[in-house]
Structures are given as C-alpha cells and as structure tokens.
Amino acid sequence: xxxxxxxxxxxxxxxxxxxxxxxxxxxxxxxxxxxxxxxxxxxxxxxxxxxxxxxxxxxxxxxxxxxxxxxxxxxxxxxxxxxxxxxxxxxxxxxxxxxxxxxxxxxxxxxxxxxxxxxxxxxxxxxxxxxxxxxxxxxxxxxxxxxxxxxxxxxxxxxxxxxxxxxxxxxxxxxxxxxxxxxxxxxxxxxxxxxxxxxxxxxxxxxxxxxxxxxxxxxxxxxxxxxxxxxxxxxxxxxxxxxxxxxxxxxxxxxxxxxxxxxxxxxxxxxxxxxxxxxxxxxxxxxxxxxxxxxxxxxxxxxxxxxxxxxxxxxxxxxxxxxxxxxxxxxxxxxxxxxxxxxxxxxxxxxxxxxxxxxxxxxxxxxxxxxxxxxxxxxxxxxxx
Numbered sequence: 473x474x475x476x477x478x479x480x481x482x483x484x485x486x487x488x489x490x491x492x493x494x495x496x497x498x499x500x501x502x503x504x505x506x507x508x509x510x511x512x513x514x515x516x517x518x519x520x521x522x523x524x525x526x527x528x529x530x531x532x533x534x535x536x537x538x539x540x541x542x543x544x545x546x547x548x549x550x551x552x553x554x555x556x557x558x559x560x561x562x563x564x565x566x567x568x569x570x571x572x573x574x575x576x577x578x579x580x581x582x583x584x585x586x587x588x589x590x591x592x593x594x595x596x597x598x599x600x601x602x603x604x605x606x607x608x609x610x611x612x613x614x615x616x617x618x619x620x621x622x623x624x625x626x627x628x629x630x631x632x633x634x635x636x637x638x639x640x641x642x643x644x645x646x647x648x649x650x651x652x653x654x655x656x657x658x659x660x661x662x663x664x665x666x667x668x669x670x671x672x673x674x675x676x677x678x679x680x681x682x683x684x685x686x687x688x689x690x691x692x693x694x695x696x697x698x699x700x701x702x703x704x705x706x707x708x709x710x711x712x713x714x715x716x717x718x719x720x721x722x723x724x725x726x727x728x729x730x731x732x733x734x735x736x737x738x739x740x741x742x743x744x745x746x747x748x749x750x751x752x753x754x755x756x757x758x759x760x761x762x763x764x765x766x767x768x769x770x771x772x773x774x775x776x777x778x779x780x781x782x783x784x785x786x787x788x789x790x791x792x793x794x795x796x797x798x799x800x801x802x803x804x805x806x807x808x809x810x811x812x813x814x815x816x817x818x819x820x821x822x823x824x825x826x827x828x829x830x831x832x833x834x835x836x837x838x839x840x841x842x843x844x845x846x847x848x849x850x851x852x853x854x855x856x857x
Contacts (some may be wrong), residue, residue, distance in 0.1 A: 474655050476791065482635040485783040487792070491769065491776025506758070507667035510590040510807030520625060524620055524680075529590050530571075531561040533611040537570050540611045544763055556580070561598035562587040563702030571822045572573065589850040591698075592691040598683070606683050608695060614719045622715045623680040633708025634681040634699050636674035637718040655824055662712040665766070669759035672707030672741070672766045675695045677718035682708075683703040692850055693743035694736075701747045704759045737839035738849050741771065774837035805830065 491497075519857070526544055530537055537558070544556055555578040558571045562584045571581045582600050584593045592606060605627060607620065626635045638659050665671050676696040681703075688702045689695075700710040744750070744767050751768070753760040781801050787794035804826055811817045812829035818824050 474616060477789070479628065481531075481783045481787050484779050484796060485787065485797075488776040488779025488781075488783060491561045491772050492780055493776075495765055495770035499769070500664065501659070502765070503664035503668055503762075504671055507664045517841075521549070521624055522604040522606045523602065524549065524552065524554035524603035524607055524624065525597075525683075526556045526607045526609065526620070527559055527561045527601065528556065528593060528609055528611060529561065529593055529597075530563060530567050530611050531564050531587070532565045532567060533591070534566040534570060536611050537567050538573075540613075541571070541574050541577075541579060543614050545574065545579065546617060547615060547620050549615045554578070554603065554620055554625065557582050557597045557601060559593040560584065561590060561593040572731050574787050587851055589691060590694065591689070591695050591850075594695055595689050595691050598689060601683065604683055605680050606686065607678065607680045608676075609718070610676065610680040610720070612720045613637060615678060616717060619678070619716050622713060626713055631687050631709055632669075632711055633703035634674060634679060634710040635716075636671055636696075636710065636712045637678035637716040638662070638714050639675055639677060639714060640717040640719045640722050642719050653821065654828055659712070659714070661766070663714060665762055666686045666709075666711040669757065669762055670704065671700050671712060672759070672763050675710075675718055677720055678716070679710075681710075690743075690746065692848070693746050694739040697740050698745040698747065701750045701763075703742065704756055705747075717839060730831060733832060733835035734764075734839045734842070735849055737771065738843050738847060739790075739834055740767065742766070742848055757769075765804065765825055771836055771840055774833040774840070781816070837839055 496742060523784055526542065526547070528540060530539075530540075533540070541556070541558075547554070556574075558567075560568050560571070560581060560583045568581055568583060571579060580600070582593070582597045584596055598606065605624060607623060609615065615637075623635050623637075626632050628849050657845055662671055674696045676694070679696060679699065682700050685699065685702050685706055685708065688705065690698050703710045728792040744763065750756055750763050753764075757762075782800070784794045784798040784801065788798045789795075807823050808826040808830035811820070813830075818827065
C-alpha cells in the first residue's frame with residue numbers, strides 16, 4: 473500500500489473512531505470536568521408558590537386515562553394552587569368522555585378538532601392554561617405525590633426556565649428497572665448537563681416550564697427538545713431534578729423499539745434544524761457545544777462506526793494493531809447479533825449493552841437517511857406500554 477493511502481486510511485479510522493465514541497465517552501468526561509455544583513432547590517419563594525397547570529396529552533387513551541387522572545388528581549401541592557388540562561389530540565375513542573367525569577376535580581378538557589400532533593394539542597392547552605408553571609406529562613407516566621412541590625421548588629431560582637423529571641422504567645410486574653445501564657447513563661449525563669450550561673433535551677414523560685418561555689412554542693418539533701432550546705434562547709437554563717421520577721412501563725412489543733427510536737430521532741433532528749441558531753457557540757457558548765456534542769455528533773456516530781470498521785479492515789493486512797482493532801469491532805457486532813438471536817444471551821449485561829448500542833445506532837442511521845430525504849413527523853400514536 474502506498475504511504476499516502478496508508479496515511480489517508482489511518483486518518484479515516486481515527487476520524488471514524490472519534491465520531492463513534494465522542495458523544496458516548498468523551499463528552500461525559502468533558503462535562504465531568506466543567507460541571508459546577510448547582511445551588512440546592514429551596515421551597516422559599518417570594519410571593520408564595522407559583523400556580524401550576526398540569527397538561528396531560530392524550531390520543532385515544534381510553535384504556536389508561538382514568539388511571540392517569542387518578543394519579544394526577546392525587547398529587548399534593550400544599551400552600552399552592554394547581555389544576556389539570558387534558559389535551560386531547562382529536563381522540564376518536566372514549567377518552568374525552570372519561571375526562572368529563574373528572575370535571576369536579578379541577579380537570580378540564582381541551583380538544584383539538586383535528587389530529588395535528590402532540591405539540592399542536594399542547595399548544596391549545598397552553599393557550600387555555602392559567603398557571604405560571606406548566607407541567608407536561610404523558611398518559612403512560614405515573615408521578616409521586618410530591619412531584620409538583622419538588623418541581624416548583626426549582627423555580628425559586630429566576631435563572632431556571634424548565635425542570636425535567638428523571639425516567640424510571642417499570643416492568644409489567646411493577647418492579648423498577650430504572651437502574652438499567654442505559655437509563656443510568658442517560659440520567660447521569662443529564663445531571664452533568666444541568667450543572668454545566670443546562671439540558672439540551674428534557675424528559676417527554678414529565679417536565680415543567682415557565683409559561684412565559686412557551687411564547688415561542690412550535691407545533692412541528694418535539695416539545696421536550698424545543699423547550700430546552702427556548703430556555704437557552706431566553707437566557708435561562710433547563711435542569712434535571714433527580715428527586716422527581718417519571719415512572720412508565722417497558723414497551724409491550726419490544727420489536728417496535730426500533731421504529732420508536734427512529735421516529736424520536738427524526739423529530740429531534742427536526743427540532744435542532746428548525747432552531748439551529750442554538751448551534752452558534754459565539755452566541756450560546758457552552759450550551760451550543762452541548763447541543764453539538766449530545767445531538768449532532770451522536771447522530772453522526774453510525775457514520776463513524778462504518779468508517780472505523782471499513783478503514784481498519786483495509787489496514788489490517790498491513791498492521792497487527794489495526795487487525796486487532798478490526799477484530800475487536802467485529803467481536804462487538806457479533807455479541808450484539810448473538811444477543812438479538814438469543815433471549816438467554818440478552819440476560820448477559822455486556823451482550824445486552826452491545827445489542828442496545830447497535831440497535832440504537834442502526835435506528836439513528838435510518839433516521840438520518842430519512843431526515844436528509846426530507847421526512848418529517850408531526851402526528852403521533854402513543855407507544856403501547
């Protein structure tokens with residue numbers, strides 16, 4: 473092999489390796505170095521507790537909406553006022569009728585006349601809401617009784633624009649699966665982002681935001697990412713509160729996980745593209761670097777994986793070092809394949825992690841391809857859990 477070609481392939485390998493691992497490994501290390509200790513949330517707030525409107529978004533949720541409303545009406549907010557709006561995205565089943573039965577419990581129905589998507593229904597609810605703080609939550613999510621109190625405490629800091637809950641997966645038998653490797657990783661990453669320049673994306677299962685921030689609401693981009701970007705635009709920070717857990721069950725049909733991830737990623741790409749001014753580090757500083765790191769470079773990870781594998785395979789003939797790296801990569805993909813084929817293999821943590829990593833990046837690659845082809849997703853069908 474000519475020296476210039478060898479050097480070119482070496483460059484491609486290390487570029488690919490950087491793209492493949494930066495967002496998952498190097499970015500968390502960077503945050504660990506830069507994070508600052510956040511001041512503790514306090515219940516003391518001038519002028520008393522802010523009023524809260526809880527907005528539950530629903531689309532054909534007759535099987536779950538009553539349980540969700542029972543959970544929400546039981547929330548405690550001593551010394552403060554809160555009410556509930558169910559934003560029905562043109563539900564065609566009995567969802568709206570069931571909501572009507574809760575009218576005496578501070579529950580109102582806001583119905584979209586057409587199925588225009590989750591964010592459109594949320595926007596109608598925002599316009600009808602009278603709370604200073606809006607808490608958005610999904611029908612599948614269950615909250616602890618003190619969730620509103622804990623969320624509200626964060627807004628005693630005038631620099632906080634939004635607060636995210638932390639996800640807690642629950643299996644069908646009710647046992648908590650929130651300590652899974654991926655969930656622990658993502659929640660740790662959010663905490664570090666909170667202590668640096670703020671979250672670049674909130675948990676769609678439950679988050680709170682100042683109503684004033686919602687003036688720039690968009691109905692064509694996912695609210696969990698858009699809200700974080702709107703906070704930065706307003707000079708505020710979005711943070712994560714590890715005391716507030718949003719509990720929801722695993723997907724009933726795991727085979728649909730790929731499609732769900734792909735859909736979520738396309739919507740995330742759309743949000744960043746439409747609000748791409750947040751990518752300007754000269755205006756948004758470290759927050760912009762976080763968006764590049766957590767979003768853009770993570771979406772490019774599949775490209776890096778392909779570049780690293782192909783270039784190391786071509787270099788393997790001439791270098792024992794690159795041969796070893798090529799074999800390691802192939803071994804990781806083989807482990808993921810084995811976990812995908814065998815339920816017993818999925819019970820082994822390293823194999824399960826390898827499978828998740830490969831599936832997540834395959835979904836990312838498919839989403840990137842569709843996004844570049846102009847695919848956009850606005851309407852929704854809630855995941856069955």
